[in-house]
Structure formats: C-alpha cells, structure tokens
Amino acid sequence: MDSNDVRSDLKHVLYTREEIQQRVTELAQEIDADYQGRDILLVGVLKGAVMVMADLARALHSHVTMDWMAVSSYGSGTQSSGVVRILKDLETDLLGKHVLIVEDIIDSGLTLSWLKANLLSRGPASVEICTLLRKPHAAKVEIDVRYVGFEIPSEFVVGYGLDFAEKYRNLDFIGTLAPHIYE
Template structure:
C-alpha cells in the first residue's frame, strides 16, 4: 500500500519506502560485520516486526535462522500496561546462541526490557536488540538497543508493520496517523 492510498488518514509521511530500504540495508551491513563468523538467531516480535524481519534478513549476507514470539502488554487502548504475557513462545533453544531481537518500534521500552531479560535467562551467548524505529521521548526504562534505524516523534505512527486496529501494517512508508482516524 502506498501513502497515496491512505493520504486522508495521514497527517504526514515521516519516512518513505526508499528511505526505509536504505536504512535497513545499512543496518544489515553493520549486523553482518558485527556477527562475522557467527550465526545469528533473528527473533521477531509479532506482529509488527514482520516487515523489518523480512527486509533485514534479505539484506543480510550472513547465514541466520529465524524464530518468532508474540508478547502483549497492551490490554485495551494505546498505552502499555507494563504487564507482559507471552502469547507465542520461541520454538528454538537459545542455549549458546547469538540472539538478535528484531522490533518494529520502541516506545516505552517496558515490554522489550522484560523480553530481553526473559531471553537472557535462557542461556544464550548474547542477546542484542535491533529496531527500525525508536521514540526517544516516550522511553520509560533504560534499555540498550544496539541497532536503531531512525528516531521518530512521540506521535501515533503507522506503516511498515505498525498498525492501528490491525490496519496500515502494509503501508510501505511510515507516517503520523491523523487524529480523526483514532479519536
């Protein structure tokens, strides 16, 4: 889906498909360098990470394996509750593996902080975080994120895996959702 298809729903386009593609390629190259000679287990956090997982894995030149988790800390509404539930756990054993968590966005950081601690307790060789987007103004916990694609304003954004009511995930750019859509 192109931004023109939903232009009435967007207040502004923050990053185009081309800008996102370029940044993903840069991140993939850095990850390839950092993990040279080691195999990465790329862990996607459903559902939002579907786009970054696909594009990042295709842009990498190293062997990797993939697995998925689904966690929830958003009861109803748009604010994190801070209580995390695992809805779908990993199939892979993490013992002595190099784990790279792939996220679409970091806002409060609460869920990701819990998730990283949970995965570290499973005996991996390392656990790092890669996110395409980060909202620095919304972060509530100190969390080390090794790979950050782009910082974005603390607004309601959609596209490239980010949704509102399960819509807009397939938008190939990222934009600020117009308030009339969610109010």
C-alpha cells in the same frame, strides 16, 4: 495500499519505502560486521516486526536462523500497558546462541526490557536488539538498543508492519496517524 488510499488518515509520511530500505541495508551491514563468523538467531516480535525482519534477513550476508515470539502489551490502544503477555513462545532453544531481537518500534521500552530479560534467562551466548524505530522521549526504562534505524518523535505511527487496531500494517512507508483516527 499506498498513501493515496489513506491520505485522510495520516498527518504526514515520515519515511518512504526507499528511505526505509536504505536504512535497513545499512543496519544489515553493521550487523554483518559485528557478527562476522558467527551465526545469528533473529527473533522477530510479532506482528509488527514482520516487514523489517524479512527485509533485514534478506539484506544480511551472515547465516541466520529465524524464530518468532508474540508478546502483547497494547491491545487496541495507543499506549503501552506495561503488562506483558506471551502469546506465542519461541520454538528454538537459545542455549549458546547469538540472539538478535528484531523489533518494529520501541517507545516506553517496558515490553522490550521484559522480553530481553526473559530471553537472557534461557542461556544464550548474547542478546542484542535491533529496532527500526525508537521514540527516545517516550522511554520509561533504560534499555540498551544496539541497532536503531530511526529515532522519531512521540507520535503514533503506522505502516511497514506498524498498526492501529490491526490496520495500516501493509503500507510500504511509515506515516503519522491523524489524531481523529484514534481519539
């Protein structure tokens, strides 16, 4: 699926496949430098982080293990509800591990703030956050995000794992969804 397949659903393309891949490579270089000599447990937040986590893991030169967690605070709407439900928990014991949460997007920060606190309570050596996208103007809570791919405006975006009602995840770029789709 490419931009021609969904042209009428989008306002515009924010980041192309090439721009995303370049930024993910840069993030991997930063992470490799910061975690030199340490193994990393990448914790992907399903479903949106699948694309970025796969590309990030391949770009890293550090040893990594991966696990997945599914949490929900959206449903099919466009605003975070702030109520977090665990749909799938980790299979890995975090005790003493260096955990890097990998997210697709941070807007309000409510879900991620809850998730980080939850993971910290499990006794890891460290917990840091890597996100491809962050909407700084949508933040409702302060959260320390160590690695940020792109800061974006407070618009509804889709593609590269990001969805609206489970559609658009398979786009290889990130675009702004046209309001007539979700209003």
